[in-house]
Amino acid sequence: MAPRKGQQIFQATLELLATRGYEGLTVEGVAERSGVNKTTIYRWWPSKAALLAAALVxxxxxxxxxxxxxxxxxxxxxxxxxxxxxxxxxxxxDVAVAALGAAVHHPELATAAQHFFADRLARETAVFDRARRRGELRDTADPMLIMDLLAGAVWLRVVFRGLPLDDDFAAAAVAAVLDGVA
Incomplete structure (x- = not known):
């Protein structure tokens, strides 16, 4: 598949997800919006969950x-x-909340979400590798745990509690994780 056409399909997928949610996302809708035949989409991705997983990554x-x-x-x-x-x-x-919210009820999408987060952690590993080389982080520190604590704090505040985050939130969350709270 041509890269440009693939990006059009991914863009259509994410637009439909954002506006209609996962239940309203259909391969037929993606095909119509991206200007390709649905058999073309099914040739590359066997399901809408597989298509969404590829689009997210x-x-x-x-x-x-x-x-x-x-x-x-x-x-x-x-x-x-x-x-x-x-x-x-x-x-x-809209895309993040719809995709990850739907992953709770759809095992195939949950697998895609796991792949998405593994990809993100792999990209963030450089931050921790550099910190270890500078002596800022001990070798036994768990980068995934650190990122889970920080991301969890953001998700809970924004998505689940619906609270705004002030300019100091990032510094306070990082301080709590790196320095502790006692």
């Missing part, structure tokens, strides 16, 4: 730059700011 809509500020603390704050933007600014916020 292959597009830049939910991508975040991996920061390199020279400091673990500042890199983590930048990552938290990126997560906040993803969950508060349309269309990324």
């Amino acid at each position: 292959e597009t830049d809509l939910l991508a975040m730059e991996t920061p390199d500020t020279g400091s673990l603390r500042k890199d983590l704050e930048a990552l938290v700011h990126g997560m906040i933007a993803l969950l508060t600014q349309p269309p990324a916020a």
Whole structure:
């Protein structure tokens, strides 16, 4: 498949997900919106969950730059700011919430979400590798746990509690994880 056509299909997939939710996302709708035949889509992706999984990983809509500020603390704050933007600014916020919310009820999509998060953690590993080389992070520290604590804090505040995040939230969350709360 031509890269441009693939991006059109992914864009149509994410637009429909954002506007109609996972239940309203159909291969037929994606085909119509992207201007391709649905058999073309099924040739590359066997289901709408597989199509959505590819769209989430292959597009830049939910991508975040991996920061390199020279400091673990500042890199983590930048990552938290990126997560906040993803969950508060349309269309990324609509896509993220719809996709991950649907993953709870659809095992195939849950597998796609696991792949998505594994891909993101692999991209963030450089932050932790640099921090270890600078002596800011012990070798036994668990990057996944650190990112889960930070991302969980953002998700809970924004998505589940519906609370706004002030400018100091990223620094406070990172301080709580790196320094503890006692």
